[in-house]
Amino acid sequence: xxxxxxxxxxxxxxxxxxxxxxxxxxxxxxxxxxxxxxxxxxxxxxxxxxxxxxxxxxxxxxxxxxxxxxxxxxxxxxxxxxxxxxxxxxxxxxxxxxxxxxxxxxxxxxxx
Amino acid sequence: xxxxxxxxxxxxxxxxxxxxxxxxxxxxxxxxxxxxxxxxxxxxxxxxxxxxxxxxxxxxxxxxxxxxxxxxxxxxxxxxxxxxxxxxxxxxxxxxxxxxxxxxxxxxxxxxxxx
Numbered sequence: 001x002x003x004x005x006x007x008x009x010x011x012x013x014x015x016x017x018x019x020x021x022x023x024x025x026x027x028x029x030x031x032x033x034x035x036x037x038x039x040x041x042x043x044x045x046x047x048x049x050x051x052x053x054x055x056x057x058x059x060x061x062x063x064x065x066x067x068x069x070x071x072x073x074x075x076x077x078x079x080x081x082x083x084x085x086x087x088x089x090x091x092x093x094x095x096x097x098x099x100x101x102x103x104x105x106x107x108x109x110x111x112x
Numbered sequence: 113x114x115x116x117x118x119x120x121x122x123x124x125x126x127x128x129x130x131x132x133x134x135x136x137x138x139x140x141x142x143x144x145x146x147x148x149x150x151x152x153x154x155x156x157x158x159x160x161x162x163x164x165x166x167x168x169x170x171x172x173x174x175x176x177x178x179x180x181x182x183x184x185x186x187x188x189x190x191x192x193x194x195x196x197x198x199x200x201x202x203x204x205x206x207x208x209x210x211x212x213x214x215x216x217x218x219x220x221x222x223x224x225x226x227x
Contacts, residue, residue: 033214043201045218091154095214099168100145100205104154 002027003089004094006103013082014111018069021106023092026060032096034068034075039105040088048090053077118204118219123125123227125194133189133222137206145216146179146189147203155203161187162209192225 013019025034037050045103051059051068059066065084067076079086087110092103117136125131128149137144157171161181172178176194182188191198201223205216 035215043221045203045205045216047215047217050213050215093216097210099157099171100207100214100216101157102147102155106152 002029002094002096002098002101004034004092004101004103006092006093006106009104010107010109012109012111013079014046015082015084017082018078018080019082019108021079021090021092021105021108022087023077023103025073025075025094027073027094027096029096033092034066035093035095036064036066036075036077037091037102038086038088039091040085045091046075049077079108084110084112086110116204116206116217116219118202119219120222122223123225125224127196127226128193130190131193131194131224133202133204133224135187135189135193135204135206135219137185137187137204138217140184140208141206141217142184142209143214143216144181144187145205146174147170147205147206148185149203149221151200158189158202165195170209177224191224194224199224199226 006025032053034051038046049061063080089105091105119134143161147155159179160168176192179189182187201221203221205218207214207216
């Protein structure tokens with residue numbers, strides 16, 4: 001079974017600063033997808049960014065980017081120019097053709 | 113509709129009663145997931161439907177939990193003889209099956225409170 005580990009239960013960052021959330025996973029598969037989801041207090045899960053394992057280039061979506069290290073099985077999320085609206089739970093997720101497995105999440109607080 | 117719809121939004125039930133939660137996925141999405149999220153916790157996988165394949169029920173916590181899906185449409189999650197420990201938000205998600213991009217779209221969830 002694939003496992004996803006987020007080692008930072010809580011993080012805090014000041015507005016306009018940069019923060020990196022870590023995620024590692026365990027799999028024997030070669031082809032898979034990785035995702036970061038955001039869950040604000042409204043509890044609606046929103047996709048932030050995705051990465052296909054066969055792509056070497058790191059995915060980027062505006063202020064959000066990933067550092068995908070396939071050999072190390074690491075998939076960190078970098079949020080640049082943090083905004084108050086980025087305050088939320090962030091979940092890393094893994095998919096290889098079976099169920100979509102999530103990490104336990106990192107609670108991010110952006111302070112003024 | 114345009115997104116994943118779940119009903120009811122909130123449900124309060126007495127211990128020992130049965131409850132049924134409903135999920136309407138996005139049209140054309142062959143994959144459907146159910147997750148449980150306890151307060152302040154992560155997403156606990158319950159069950160996964162993919163097209164006409166046998167569902168992956170490996171996450172169901174006990175035989176009190178069951179789920180059905182008719183074709184590629186509505187799914188219902190049933191909890192029998194509810195216990196206080198069943199209190200949580202139940203999230204449903206749907207996605208395109210492979211070889212499509214398996215990006216999961218989530219509903220707003222059903223908050224279940226067992227009193």
